[in-house]
Structures are given as C-alpha cells and as structure tokens.
Amino acid sequence: MYKDSTVKALMSKSSEYIFVLWASDFEERVAATFVAELRQAGLLVKVIGLTPGVLSGAHGLALVPDLPLSKALALAAQISCIIIPTTPTHLAPLKNDPRLGELLERAYAHGARFVVGPPICADKTITAVIPAPVEEIILYPEGQALSLFVQELIGLFLEKIDS
Template sequence: MSKINRYVFVLWGERFEEAAAAIFVTELRKAGLLVKLVGLDSGHLSGANGLKLLPDLTLGQALLRATQAICVIFPCRSADIQPFNHDPRLREFIGQAQASGARFIIKSAAELEDFELGLCPMVYPEGEALLEFAAELAQVLSAMQ
C-alpha cells in the first residue's frame, strides 16, 4: 500500500504577511514536510510590505489536494481573509481540509467567525517568537505524518 502524501498549505493573498509566509514555508520544508504556497488570486501577489511571492499552486490546484491537508496556514489577520469570504473554492478547500482533520493557523482569529466556517484555529505569535512557533509546529506535524 502506498503512503498518502500529506500537505501543509500556506495560503497567499494580496496584503498577507510575507515574512510569516516565508518563515512557515522555510521552517516546515527544512523539517521535510510537503509545503505548498497557494495563491488565492492569479499572478504574483504583493504582501503587506510589497514583496511578491510566486505561489506553488493555484487555489484550484490545491483544491484537488485538500483532503490531503495536515495543516492550513493563513499568514495574515482574519480581517485580511474577508475579501475571499465569498469564493466558493476557498470555502470548499477549507471544508475538505477541515473534514480531513487539518489544523488551521492564523495570526489573529478575532474576526474569523465572520468567515462562517466554524474554524477553531491556533494563533501564531509575532516577531521573534514566530520562528520558535514554526519550529515547534514542524515537530508536531512531522510526528503526525
């Protein structure tokens, strides 16, 4: 029987936090996890500080792997997700990942109930504590593989 690949998806949208996205992608890949940066819009999206990151997958491509999600990371505040609130693909992606037992991580969950998905995400810290958080997350997710 072949092993099922489990993915960590780092979502990437306009004005998301590029430093957090880069830290999560780098630290989790260093730990040997399959990490994909997922573009919520087409093209090269600029982060909160103007840095453009090239996604590995489009949201449509990630949707095909949503049931293989072990973790979904939103490198942003929940308010930054609101422009995507009515995208049925994102709702389906999150629903499938949630049904598969994926963990959800975000910077601030204060307004996430407005997204109406019933998520209970972990909240990641800011600044230097983010590196330690990402390293600890890598250990937890590696143990779940």
C-alpha cells in the first residue's frame, strides 16, 4: 500500500506517537486492526498495557503491550492520538487508576485526539475518563467498516506530518 521510501520518510519526520490502550477484555480485533494498519503506514504506534503482563482480549486473543502505563506517562507530550478499543463496561474499572487519568489529561493538554467505539462515546461514564468534550472524540465504526476508517485516519495523520 505505501512504498518503503514513504514509510521511512514518515518515521523520520514524525516523533509523535499513537497509543492503543490495552487491558483484559478489550476488543482485540479492533486493537489489532489499528496497530497493524497504522504501523504498516509507518506511523509510531505503541500498545500500552493498562495492567501488568500479557493481557487477553474479549475473545481470548492475548496481546503483548509495547509499554506499561507507567512508562507511557513519560511520552504524554508526544502523543497525537489515543485509541481505546473497548466498551464502557471494561474501561470503567480503570478510571480509578490515577496514572491513566494523568496520561489522558497530559496527552489532551498537548493536543492529542481520542478515538473510541460508538458504545463508549454514547456512555455518560466515559466523560469521567476522557478529558475531551464529547464532540472532539472521534468514533470508529464497528464491523467491516473499521479497516476503511483506519485508512482514512492514516490519511489524516499523513497530511499532518506533511504540513
């Protein structure tokens, strides 16, 4: 899809990260789609483990985080986007972790955008977790439309890098 030279140029031009948050029972198909396609485009993507260890998603697929939440905090000023591939039910218990709140607040203060699934944005409890106003939160679609959405998102990131 993207030429090797384009990927190398992107990686050298951008020092901003896209974080995909990961915890037990999160949606692994959504997480894997974002991670694989964004990395293939040459963007700096890190899977952030919200709890220690190898974590299994909602359907039993285990993903190994690139960084634990504690180390991700140091990169908060360099985050351009945080993707949260889960439902409010599985995110709600994590809102009590002050480190997650700190990461989201710091990232938002430095201009990071948040990408969440429709069930999250519709849920009122998400405003207690994500510091951005609901109208600034980007919704990813469910099902087969996800891959097309990720390609559109890649286009936006590439435009930002080129400008």
